[in-house]
Amino acid sequence: MKVLHVNAGLENGGGLTHIINLLKQAKNEQQDFTLLCLADGPVAQAARTAQLNVQVLGVNSRYDLAGLNKLASFINNADFSIVHTHGARANLFVSLIRHKITAKWCVTVHSNPYLDFADRGFTGKIFTKLNIQAIRKADCVFAVTKRFANLLVEKAKIKQQKVHVIYNGTFFHADSQIPAKYEHPNFNIVNVARAEKVKGQDLLLQALKQLNNANVHLFIAGDGSQLRSLKDLTQKLNLGPQVTFQGFMTHKQLKNLYRRMDLAVLTSYSESFPLVLLEASDNLLPLLSTAVGDISMMIPDKEHGFVAKVGEIDSICSALKQAVNTPKTQLREMAQLEKNYVERHFSLHEQLSSILRVYDDIV
Template structure:
C-alpha cells in the first residue's frame, strides 16, 4: 500500500510532531509512506532530519490555487493508494481536486474545526466553512478524540460511517534514557503551548497569583499572538520574579528544561489529545490539565494526574495546590504510574497500526 501524507508545511508544535512521529514509525516498519508539504517550512525540515521521503510542492502563497494542477499530477503520477491530509489548507486543496485523483482521500482532524480560525473575522468564517465542506467530501476522517468525532457527526454532519477515533501517540523512552532531574529550590511548573487565547495561559497566571506562594515558579514555553499581552498581565499582577517566558523551544531545549520541572500544566479551553502532556509523562513529570477533549483517557483517575475545570481559575489553583502539597515521593510515584499507562495505550506504534487497519478497509 502506497500512502502520501500532505500538509501545508508551516505547522509547529503538536501537528508537526503528529505527522513526523507517524511517518518515522512507518519508516521504521518499512512502510511505503511519503510526505508532501505545500511549502517549505518546519514540517519538511523535521521530516528530512528523520530520513522521511519528503517532497515540497512549492506553492507560492497560502492561496496559490495555480499549484493544484501540479498537486494532481504528483498524486496520480506517484500511483498512491491513499492520500492523507493534515490541516485546513491541505484539506481545502484536496477538496478541489479529489475527483481528479485516483487515490482514496483521508483527513486527520487535529483540532476543533470551528475554532481553528476563531477571531479572524469574515475571512476566518469563510475558511471555516471551506474546511467543513472539505471534511464532508473526504472518504475517511480520523478524529483524535471522541469529542471531535461527535462534533463532526452531529454538528458538521459528516457521515458517521467515515469517522474513526484514533488517539495520538509518541515515542516513549526507557526511564534510563531520561536525563536525571536537577536539584532545585522552587516548585517549577511548565506550560508548553502556543501563546494563543485558546491555550488559557492568562488563567494559569491568575491561578498562580491566587496561590500567593513564592515557592512556585512558572515557565511558559511558546510563542504566539498573546505573548506580549501575557507579559503585560504578568507585570500587572506583579509576578515578574515568579514567571519566565522562554518563547518557542525545540525538543532538545525542552529536555533541558524538564530536568528541573515538578509539574506540567495545560489550561486550554480546547485541545485535541495533547502530545505535550504525553511528552511530559515520558519525562516522568506529573501532568495537570483542564478537562478538555478526551483528557480523561489520558488521565483516567487522580492517581495518574490532576484535572481542573475549563476556564475556572479557582479550580486550576486548587489543582496546582494539590500538586504542591504532595511529597516528592508521591509525585514521582504518580508520574511513574502515568508513564506506564501512557506507554501501554498511546505509543506511535499503536497509532500507526490502528490507522493501517482503516486504510486496509478502504483499499
C-alpha cells in the same frame, strides 16, 4: 500500499509533531509513506532532519491555486493508493482536485474545526466553512478525540461510518534513558504551548497569583500572538520574579528544561489529545490539565494526575495547590504510574496500526 501525507508545511506545534512522529514510525515499520508539503517550512525541515521521504510542492499562499494541477499530477503519476491530509489548506487543495485523482482520501482532524479560525472575523468564518465542506468530501476522517468525532457527526453532518477515533501516540523512552533531575529549591511548573488565547495561559497566570506562593515558579515554553499580552499581564499581577518566558524551544531544549520541573501544566480552553502531555509524562513529570478533549483517557483518575475545570481560575488554582502540597516522593510515584499507563495505551505503534487498518478497509 503507497501513502501520501499532505500538509501546508507551516505547522510549528503539535500538528508538526504528530505528522513527523507518525511518519518516523511508518519508516521504522517499513511502510511506504511519503510527505508532501505545499510550502517549504518547519514541517519539511523537520522531515529532512528525521531523514524521511519528503517533497515540497512550492505553493506560495493559501490563495495560490496554481499548484492544483501539479498536486493532482504528483498524486496520480506516483500511483498513491491513499492521500492523507493534515490541516485546512491541505484539505481544501485535495478537495478541489478530488475528481482528478483515483487515490482514496483520508483527513486527520487535529483540532476543533469550528474554532481553528475563530479569531479571524468574517474571513475566519469563510475558512471554517470551506474546511468543513472539504472534510465532508473525504473517504474517511480520523478524529483525535471522541468529542471531535461526535462533533463531526452531529454538527458537520459527516456520515458516522466515515469517522474513526485514533488517539495520538508518541515515542516512549526507557526510564534509564531519561536524564536525571536537577536539584532545585523551588516548585517549578512548565507550560508548553503556543501563546494563543485558546491555550489559556492567562488563566494559569491568574491562578498562580491566587495561589500566592512565592516558592512556585512558572516556565512558559512557546511563542505566539499573545506573548506580549501575557508578559504585560505578568507584570500587572506582580509575578515577574515567578514567571519565565522561554520562547519557542526544541525538543532537545525541552528535555533539558524538564530536568528542573516538578509539574507539567496545560490550562487550555480546547485541545484534542495533547502530545505535549504525553511527552512530559515520558520525561517522568506529573500532569495537570483542564478537562479538555478526551483528557480523561490520558488522566483516568486522581492517582494518575490532576484535572481542573475548563476556564475556571479557582479550579486551576485548587489543582495547583493540591500538586504543590503533595510530597515530592508521591509526585514521583504518580509520574511513574502515569507513564506506565500512557505507554501501554498511546504508543506510536498502536496509533499507526489503527490507521493502517482503516486504510486497508477503504482500499
